Amino acid sequence: MSGAQPWGFTDDRGTELGAARVPERVVAYVRAGAALLDLGVTPVAVYGSGHDGPGYDPAKAGGLDAAGVPYLGPGRALDEGLLRELRPDVIVDVTYDGKSPYALDEAVADRLGVPLAALSVGNELTLPEILDRFGELSGSLRAAGVAGVAGPVPSAGAADGTGPTAPTAPAGLRDLVEAEAVLRGVAGRTGLAVLALSGAGPDQVHLARPQAWPELARLAALGVRLLDPGPGPGANWLTADWGRVAELRPDLILFDDRFHAVPPYETPPGTRLAAWNPETPPSPAAYARFFRDLAEVLAA
Known part of the structure; x- marks a missing residue:
């Protein structure tokens, strides 16, 4: 065109x-x-x-x-x-x-x-x-002929798993639907407690409020047991010390792996770690990769 x-x-x-x-x-x-x-x-x-x-x-x-x-x-x-x-x-x-x-x-x-x-x-x-x-x-x-065929990507579906069928959905969306199904199954079997956070240094950590982050809310809808950090200031994060992480007793920590964040300084013994990018590209392919990686860690 x-x-x-x-x-x-x-x-x-x-x-x-x-x-x-x-x-x-x-x-x-x-x-x-x-x-x-x-x-x-x-x-x-x-x-x-x-x-x-x-x-x-x-x-x-x-x-x-x-x-x-x-x-x-x-x-x-x-x-x-x-x-x-x-x-x-x-x-x-x-x-x-x-x-x-x-x-x-x-x-x-x-x-x-x-x-x-x-x-x-x-x-x-x-x-x-x-x-x-x-x-x-x-x-x-x-539509300008930059690439592909014009038209919106169909919805990834509701929390109950409904959505476009694989034969009609773009490849990235098919991967996302399949990745969500895998994650839903693993989350249901394991029931592990998951805490998302962003490290700020040896004395401070930002703990994510799950419903403030669309991807974390999606994980919860898929059955992942996200921990809420509790009352306090901050709409998206609760800023605390690393002792609060231990008090919440997560089985798995999703840690912010962006360049400006720092790795977890202190984690409870036996806690698993998985990378989380709070700025994952908003595409089906990118979230399919994140959900599959998380499913693998939960199932390990």
Whole structure:
């Protein structure tokens, strides 16, 4: 297809975006860019967040680095001249509050005259809904002939396991449906207590509140027994010392493996460990890998 047809998309802030033709040159926040790559849209470049440094964080990059997609550094420190030279047709970011893009100041896009799509990754949407939205955006962009066939990725299904059948679903979604079935079976057999956390140093750790994270809420819906850290300040995390981890007595710790986080300093004897990326690319393929890896650790 030539990409000459008009393009329109409403992002998760309710912002209606439009262009005279379907965007072909996409610049994206690294998490969004890795998801788009999985879904058949290769960005011309990606940028990081305030947590990121001058190079790719391996936990966040997905297949971007291997695909040769340039990384521009943290979004708040982007060289606007370099961004202009890339001639983006659209910028894709994420939003946690449904109001503002997370990693890039929207004024940058305004100065460039480039539409910015911000898709929600916060807990106002379920994980299947988040995956649907990235599927819808990638489908609209693939209409330009960037890759694949236009159209949204079908829903990954409800918590009861219903969803598209394998013969009609894209390969990544088939893998996700199968991975969820495996994880559901393993979780039901083992019943292990799981605690998700992000290390902050020898004296401090951030304990995740399961319902504040769409992927953790999805794990709970699949039967994984997630531990809540208990009352205290913080909507997404409870900040405590490592003694609180021991008090919760988890059988398995999901630890934040992003570059800026630190490995667990103290774990109760016999506790298993598994990596968790709180910024997993919102694609069926990426979550299929995470769920399969978790199932293997739970079953070990």
